[in-house]
Amino acid sequence: EIVLTQSPATLSLSPGQRATVSCRASQNVGSFLAWYQQKTGQAPRLLIYETSNRATGIPARFSGSGSGTNFTLTISSLEPEDFAVYYCHQRANWPRTFGQGTKLEI
Amino acid sequence: QLRLLESGPGLVKPSQTLSLTCAVSGGYIRKGGHSWSWIRQPPGKGLEWIGYIYQSDKSYTNPSLASLRGRVALSVDTFRNYFFLEVTSVTAADTAVYYCARGGVGNLDFWGQGISVIVSS
Numbered sequence: 001e002i003v004l005t006q007s008p009a010t011l012s013l014s015p016g017q018r019a020t021v022s023c024r025a026s027q028n029v030g031s032f033l034a035w036y037q038q039k040t041g042q043a044p045r046l047l048i049y050e051t052s053n054r055a056t057g058i059p060a061r062f063s064g065s066g067s068g069t070n071f072t073l074t075i076s077s078l079e080p081e082d083f084a085v086y087y088c089h090q091r092a093n094w095p096r097t098f099g100q101g102t103k104l105e106i
Numbered sequence: 107q108l109r110l111l112e113s114g115p116g117l118v119k120p121s122q123t124l125s126l127t128c129a130v131s132g133g134y135i136r137k138g139g140h141s142w143s144w145i146r147q148p149p150g151k152g153l154e155w156i157g158y159i160y161q162s163d164k165s166y167t168n169p170s171l172a173s174l175r176g177r178v179a180l181s182v183d184t185f186r187n188y189f190f191l192e193v194t195s196v197t198a199a200d201t202a203v204y205y206c207a208r209g210g211v212g213n214l215d216f217w218g219q220g221i222s223v224i225v226s227s
Contacts, residue, residue, distance in 0.1 A: 043217040
């Protein structure tokens with residue numbers, strides 16, 4: 001299976017700062033990489049699909065980039081509601097897999 | 107707006123069968139060519155994709171989840187707009203929040219709120 005490794009495990013920042021989360025795939029996933037946000041006690045929410053496309057209703061401060069095996073989620077200027085756990089996810093191959101998560105904390 | 111809602115027992119005894127239902131509203135399972143997935147999240151841990159079902163008779167379960175191998179069944183009722191997860195012979199390792207979602211072949215774009223399942227005697 002394709003292993004997705006996220007870094008860092010925890011990211012401590014303040015509102016207004018820029019956040020960057022990385023996801024490295026053990027094999028080429030092309031552009032089939034998505035990002036999810038999960039707040040405490042809630043279901044994950046699709047943020048970015050196919051590497052760089054924002055899902056419906058996702059603010060422009062969220063962006064994704066990369067290809068092949070290296071991907072990045074960037075939040076340009078953190079809002080208080082952005083502090084959550086972020087997961088990358090690949091659908092290039094079976095079984096679908098998730099990264100282990102990155103906790104973005106204040 | 108599509109909505110998904112999981113239901114089932116919150117407590118299951120070891121060795122019993124866990125049966126969960128996902129009710130889909132605001133859209134039709136049988137339309138649009140979508141797949142429908144189950145994902146779980148053990149307490150304090152990350153997301154595990156269990157499998158998906160597609161077009162009533164096509165399903166795929168995650169062979170890398172060794173602990174679930176041979177114990178998972180996925181099914182769908184396209185007329186009532188439900189899909190189902192069964193896990194037999196549960197153990198404490200099956201304690202998790204279980205989510206249903208649209209996607210699996212495609213992106214997981216709509217999720218249920220999740221249902222917490224505890225396996226304990």
